[in-house]
Amino acid sequence: MGTARKFAAIEPAAGKLDRSIFSDQTVYDDEMEKIFGRAWLMIGHESLVPGADDFFHTYMGEDPVILTRDGERRLHALLNMCRHRGNRVCRVDDGNAERFMCSYHGWTYRNDGALEYVPGEAEAYYGALDRPSLGLIEARVETYAGIVFATWAKDAPSLEAYLGDARWYLDTVFNRRDGGMQALGPIKWLEPANWKTMVDNCSDNYHVPTSHLASARVQTRYLGRPRLSHEDQFASPNKHAFVNGHGVTFRDADDNMPRYVHGMSSENMRLFQEYHKATMPEVERRLGTFRAHRVQLGNHSIFPNGILGLRLALPRGPLKTEFWHFVLVERDAPEELKHAIRVGSQANNGAAGMFEQDDVDNWRQVTAASTSRLGRRQPQDLSMGLGHAGLHPDYPGLVSQRYISENNQRLFYRRWEEFMNAESWADIPLDSATARFDGTATMRG
Ligand code: FES
Numbered sequence: 001m002g003t004a005r006k007f008a009a010i011e012p013a014a015g016k017l018d019r020s021i022f023s024d025q026t027v028y029d030d031e032m033e034k035i036f037g038r039a040w041l042m043i044g045h046e047s048l049v050p051g052a053d054d055f056f057h058t059y060m061g062e063d064p065v066i067l068t069r070d071g072e073r074r075l076h077a078l079l080n081m082c083r084h085r086g087n088r089v090c091r092v093d094d095g096n097a098e099r100f101m102c103s104y105h106g107w108t109y110r111n112d113g114a115l116e117y118v119p120g121e122a123e124a125y126y127g128a129l130d131r132p133s134l135g136l137i138e139a140r141v142e143t144y145a146g147i148v149f150a151t152w153a154k155d156a157p158s159l160e161a162y163l164g165d166a167r168w169y170l171d172t173v174f175n176r177r178d179g180g181m182q183a184l185g186p187i188k189w190l191e192p193a194n195w196k197t198m199v200d201n202c203s204d205n206y207h208v209p210t211s212h213l214a215s216a217r218v219q220t221r222y223l224g225r226p227r228l229s230h231e232d233q234f235a236s237p238n239k240h241a242f243v244n245g246h247g248v249t250f251r252d253a254d255d256n257m258p259r260y261v262h263g264m265s266s267e268n269m270r271l272f273q274e275y276h277k278a279t280m281p282e283v284e285r286r287l288g289t290f291r292a293h294r295v296q297l298g299n300h301s302i303f304p305n306g307i308l309g310l311r312l313a314l315p316r317g318p319l320k321t322e323f324w325h326f327v328l329v330e331r332d333a334p335e336e337l338k339h340a341i342r343v344g345s346q347a348n349n350g351a352a353g354m355f356e357q358d359d360v361d362n363w364r365q366v367t368a369a370s371t372s373r374l375g376r377r378q379p380q381d382l383s384m385g386l387g388h389a390g391l392h393p394d395y396p397g398l399v400s401q402r403y404i405s406e407n408n409q410r411l412f413y414r415r416w417e418e419f420m421n422a423e424s425w426a427d428i429p430l431d432s433a434t435a436r437f438d439g440t441a442t443m444r445g
């Protein structure tokens with residue numbers, strides 16, 4: 001490593017985490033540079049820009065970015081900043097446009113980023129403006145199963161290497177059908193929480209029977225969902241695994257039941273079961289028998305700020321996060337089923353979601369604790385399951401012995417440190433790929 005190790009936030013052997021990383025402005029400023037400036041970031045979905053010249057306005061960290069599809073149908077991620085004085089060249093959330101004209105002085109860019117027209121180029125600039133070098137700043141773009149990622153780092157590895165064996169698990173939700181998925185949304189809102197608090201929560205099943213007690217009881221009473229207890233969680237054969245910066249939890253699905261999603265109820269369960277059965281031959285062909293039948297991704301995070309499916313925790317200062325909540329549905333699923341998932345997703349996650357409100361209350365308080373003069377001197381305790389995780393014969397990554405563990409949280413903050421202490425991508429380790437990807441599904445879908 002080129003420089004002295006600056007950040008040592010987590011003590012891996014004891015599981016103690018320095019709380020100041022949730023509130024310090026200087027730490028946050030470094031995160032923007034070293035994490036959001038160099039990681040592959042989820043920025044959208046191909047279905048948000050289906051046609052030529054479609055665009056969708058998004059963010060990479062705090063930087064506004066236009067995701068465009070040019071006339072040749074190629075994707076671009078363009079910094080929404082005019083190269084002249086810096087105005088935003090796009091002021092709307094989405095649309096269809098071949099060009100973006102800056103409303104300050106009229107510099108006009110093509111949707112592939114090239115600066116096409118400058119008022120007075122011959123007269124005012126005397127023909128001396130180096131127009132070809134003044135296109136919109138462009139990030140690298142790659143996709144996985146329709147999900148669009150971008151990075152500012154020229155030296156970043158491929159997205160395939162970045163996701164690594166995490167894709168083995170992600171495929172079981174995002175890459176099941178030949179027709180792919182479609183994104184609905186997003187719902188956007190602000191919370192007074194540090195962005196990392198919800199990322200580490202994605203692998204926290206420990207909180208579910210406590211924090212979501214009332215919400216789960218409502219589901220049991222009105223939707224027929226089985227009761228959930230701490231005992232169930234501790235005895236669960238489900239798994240908690242960490243791969244290459246990404247945290248996953250998953251169900252060992254040995255019962256032919258579809259993956260649980262919000263929107264299921266005793267009334268429509270038959271519909272979900274029929275769909276599961278009808279699509280199984282296709283899923284087996286795409287993912288191989290073992291993954292198709294036995295592996296169902298649960299809560300998960302994609303480093304750094306992708307949370308639970310296509311949801312983003314966009315940093316807006318150390319003490320503020322802008323949530324973007326999308327719903328992903330399989331494009332060829334029956335409309336009735338898509339409708340149930342869409343309604344269920346918004347009823348339980350999203351700004352007015354029952355479960356979401358339980359969660360954000362926790363994240364607000366975890367963040368607030370890091371601002372208390374006395375409280376912040378006391379580290380977080382992330383010691384659960386220390387020494388009880390390792391390699392598994394059937395599942396890639398570091399797999400904890402129990403479903404309930406803080407293994408992924410410890411490793412998430414280790415990954416955070418690796419990025420924060422690195423001079424460049426050359427200093428950031430990647431797990432070597434070991435998983436066998438049976439079936440026909442690929443990075444491209
Ligand atoms: S700032 Fe965009 S044209 Fe001047």
Ligand SMILES: [Fe+2]
Pocket residue numbers: 207208211212355359
């Ligand atoms: Fe939760």
